[in-house]
Amino acid sequence: MVCLLTGVVYSLHVGGQRNLVADHAGADATQFQWGLQNGINANLQRSRELGGFVVASQALTMAGFRTYAERMRILEGGTGMSYVGFVPRVARPAGAPVSLPGAGSSGVDRRGGDPDHTYPYLYVFPDDERSAAARGLDFASVPERWEAMQAARDTGQSVATRKHSYQTGEPTTPIIVLFTPVYDLSRATATVEQRRAALRGFVFSMHQIDIMVEKVMGREFRTYFDLEIFDGPVSREHLVYDGDQRAHVLFKDRDFPVVHRELLDVGGRQWQLFFFPKKPYFERYESLEPVAILVAGLLLSVALAALTAAWLHNHRARVLAQGQALRFDAVFQDHPSAVYLLDRQRRFVNANAQASRELKVAKEGLIGQSIAAFIAPDKQELAAECFEEALQGVPVSYDSAILDKEGERSELSVIMMPIRAVDQVSTVLVFAQNTTAQKRREWELAESRRMLQRVVNHIPQRVFWKDLSLRYLGCNNAFAQDAGLDAPEQIVGKTDFDLAWRANAEAYRADDRAVLQTGDARINYEERQDRADGTVSWLRTSKIPLAGMDGRVVALLGLYEDITPRKEMEAQLREMAHYDGLTRLSNRSFFYHQLEQGIQKARRHGRLLALMYFDVDHFKQVNDANGHDVGDALLTEFAARIRASVRETDAAARLGGDEFAVLLDDVPDRQVAQNVAEKLVAAMQVPFRVGGRELAVSTSIGVAFFQDGMASDDLVQRADQAMYRAKRAGRNRYEIDVAPLEAAGPQPRAPR
CATH class of the missing domain: 3.30.450.350 (CHASE domain)
Structure with a gap:
């Protein structure tokens, strides 16, 4: 066997050293x-x-x-x-x-x-x-x-x-x-x-x-290899690393007959690695001794591979566990939230001090226990589902609850972070923030809001609140009814343009912006509201800026009451105080107020002011013969003809009984006043149809002009005297007051 291996090695050395080096x-x-x-x-x-x-x-x-x-x-x-x-x-x-x-x-x-x-x-x-x-x-x-x-x-x-x-x-x-x-x-x-x-x-x-x-490569690497790395395509602009700065791949350098290519995934980018063995690397394989050593090493490697692999696996697991425990204790031991590690069976691997305090179990007593033993029954299914999701490598957050050793319940906000070892999730890091106090505060706040809503729903004032973009956040029942809504909840998110008073929306929003920008409240001011159905309401409104904990304005609170009945009553009272109830002309009190204003204006601007004082000729006989109802109807028609004969800006009044007055303000000359007097006399000569009867009456008018030094009573007295001169002259005519300096002037006596 040794001879065979030696022969093989020799033949490789003699016939294919370059291939060996390449391998x-x-x-x-x-x-x-x-x-x-x-x-x-x-x-x-x-x-x-x-x-x-x-x-x-x-x-x-x-x-x-x-x-x-x-x-x-x-x-x-x-x-x-x-x-x-x-x-x-x-x-x-x-x-x-x-x-x-x-x-x-x-x-x-x-x-x-x-x-x-x-x-x-x-x-x-x-x-x-x-x-x-x-x-x-x-x-x-x-x-x-x-x-x-x-x-x-x-x-x-x-x-x-x-x-x-x-x-x-x-x-x-x-x-x-x-x-x-x-x-x-x-x-x-x-x-x-x-x-x-x-x-x-x-x-x-x-x-x-x-x-x-x-x-990564180490110092010896550059002795034996030159390395070139390209981010994607092989080109100058994609070259990210060149060991000797010569770019052999680009120039196809023949000094390096052997090249090896590898791919590397770097955050989703494919790097191409080209390895070029240098001359010292070839020299390592020029003799048989290195080859023999390599063969022996390979044989020994086969024998020791299993033992080495097992030892490396166990050693790596121990090192990983030790490093994980050290890092956990260093970082999370004093963390304010409960933090613990769970293995794939949901058993405690490690836990910090806060976890022990909340579960009321020492750290040593937790290790090896299942977290399921502490999870509240109504949260068990959700917790198990979320843990399975974390085992798939997905971070998870959810709300849960635990029961400590004594059975006391705590609400939690849980975050699970999967931790990988090699190719799978080995443990799950859990952060469990105790939200019991927060949940209690939220419940108390919600209950307080419900109580406040019940209170504001039973007060007659309309109450509302808006955010900084002037969208409604809430209101009470009375406001919702005014807005045409069925319930206060429907107001949320709407603006004034969406509601029954859209015609006033821009004005309302301008007020809102002023309050929010200045931070100054507007209290008890009156404003008009035009409704979509054509009705008009009057409101007494207050708007107040609401500030947060940092003092910045965060919302607007408004309330108002409908004062339309009061405004109508005020208008009625004003009508009664200023106008005659029968003829709707100014009454004596209001007329004297108008007269004083006219005199002040005449003094200030030097304009001509004329006063006409007149009554219904023989009114007593008409009244006695036909009754008071006919007399009142006659006075009403008489007043209507007065209004038709003068300008809208002229003041006409019933001073009492059948006595009337007209104040001509700012007339250009006396002839204009005489023309108005003629018009009035002529208007009353047309018979009146009252109560199915035709009545012929006339009027006698006295005309006086304001002059410096006169008081209002002086002017009235002169006009009254002129009226009586007209009566003595035969009635159905007007007379002009003769001032002391103008006694010789011509005076018209009857209408032409």
């Missing part, structure tokens, strides 16, 4: 490729674990992130990993830079590819000089990164960038960045659109390509 080179190249692939996979696993930490953190801080990275020694053992971090997705205010804590005074300095969000470089480890210089940079502003971020967001997978450079520091250093998406676990992520909506940000890791390759 060995292929085996070594495959080993190196496996090492590089495993290193990249390890980096991806670290990214996923970091994503789990981000999801589990209720309020991520820079200090907390740094502490996690240090305790986990996240960069140690990494394959060329230079930085790790988390970039959150932050909504971008339209037209303004985003101001972020720790990002410097300028905020995010470059607008990225996402028009609605920014992805700031904030949470990063290590936090060195280069990190400080780039803080606040929008990752989406780097095209290579934004391309990979979109792919990771939409697929839910870790995605690598194309080769590019750091944005600060050494601009020529070639790097790639691996992005792992982090989603809001309370939202669905089954479709692309759902994943886009649920995105919280990305865990990233930066890798210097040359360090990543050479750390």
Whole structure:
């Protein structure tokens, strides 16, 4: 057998040394490729674990992130990993830079590819000089990164960038960045659109390509091999690594007759690896001794393979378990929430102090027990379904409840993060936040709101509240009835344009905006409301800005009462106070008020003011002969003819009985007043038809003009005296008051 092997080896050595070298080179190249692939996979696993930490953190801080990275020694053992971090997705205010804590005074300095969000470089480890210089940079502003971020967001997978450079520091250093998406676990992520909506940000890791390759390959690798790596097609622009900077594949260099090609998956990108054995590698196989050693080594390898494989498997399992326990205790022992590890049978593998306190069982007593023993009966089925989903590699969040050792119930918000070992989920990391107090507060708050709703539903005032976009958040029954709705719940989300008072919507919203912008309440002001059915209401309204815990205005509270009956009563009282109940002309009190205003205006502007004083000739005989009803009807018709004979701006009044007056304000000259007097006398000469009778009456009018120095009583007295002169002159006529300085002037006596 030995002779046979020796002969075979000799023939191979003599007849095919190059093929032998090629075979060995292929085996070594495959080993190196496996090492590089495993290193990249390890980096991806670290990214996923970091994503789990981000999801589990209720309020991520820079200090907390740094502490996690240090305790986990996240960069140690990494394959060329230079930085790790988390970039959150932050909504971008339209037209303004985003101001972020720790990002410097300028905020995010470059607008990225996402028009609605920014992805700031904030949470990063290590936090060195280069990190400080780039803080606040929008990752989406780097095209290579934004391309990979979109792919990771939409697929839910870790995605690598194309080769590019750091944005600060050494601009020529070639790097790639691996992005792992982090989603809001309370939202669905089954479709692309759902994943886009649920995105919280990305865990990233930066890798210097040359360090990543050479750390895996080792120092001796470059002695024996030259390596060239292409990201996809073989071309100059896709070359990401070249050991000796000569690009042998591109130039088909004949100095290297043997070449081996391998493929490498790097975050969804296919890298092509070309291995070129160098001269020292050929020299290793120029004699039979190395070949014989190789044959012996192969024989021994076969014998020891099973033992080695078993030992490696057991050793790896022990190391993994020890490392996992150390990392768990280092990171989660003092976590404020209950945190524990479960194996595939839902048994406790590890638990932190808070878990022991909430379950009221020591850590040693929990290990090996099934979590099912503590889950409340009404939550058992849901918890089992969610655990099975986690075993499929899917992070899960849900609400649950546990019963501690003493039977006391606690409400929980649970997040399950699957942890992989090799090719399957080996354990599930569980974060269980105790929400019992929160649930109780929510119940008390809901009960308080229900009580408040019951109270406001039974008060006569209309009550409503709106958000900052002026959409209704709620109202009471009275308001819903005014709005034409069947129940208060129907108001939610509507605006004033959707309701019965849409004609006043713009005015109402302008008031709302003023209150929200100034923060000043408007109390008890009156406003008109025009309803869709054509009716008009009057409201007494108050609007108050509501502030949150931080003092910022967050909503608007409004209430009003319908004061339409009161306004109608006020109008009636005003009518009764100012106007004669029979003729609807001004009464004596209101007329004297109008007269005073007219006199003040005449004094101020030097305009002519005329007063006419008159009555119904022989009214007493008409009244005695026909009765008071006919007399009242006659007075009503008499007043109607007065209104038809004067301007709308002229004041006409019934002073009492059958006495009337007309105030002509701002007349251009005396002739105009005389023309009005003639018109009135002529109007009353036409017989009146009252109560089926035809009555012929007339009027006697006295006309006086205001002059400086006169009081209102003086002007009335002069007009009254002029009226009596008209009566003495035969009635059915007018007389002009003769002022002392104008006694010689001509005066008309009767209508022409």
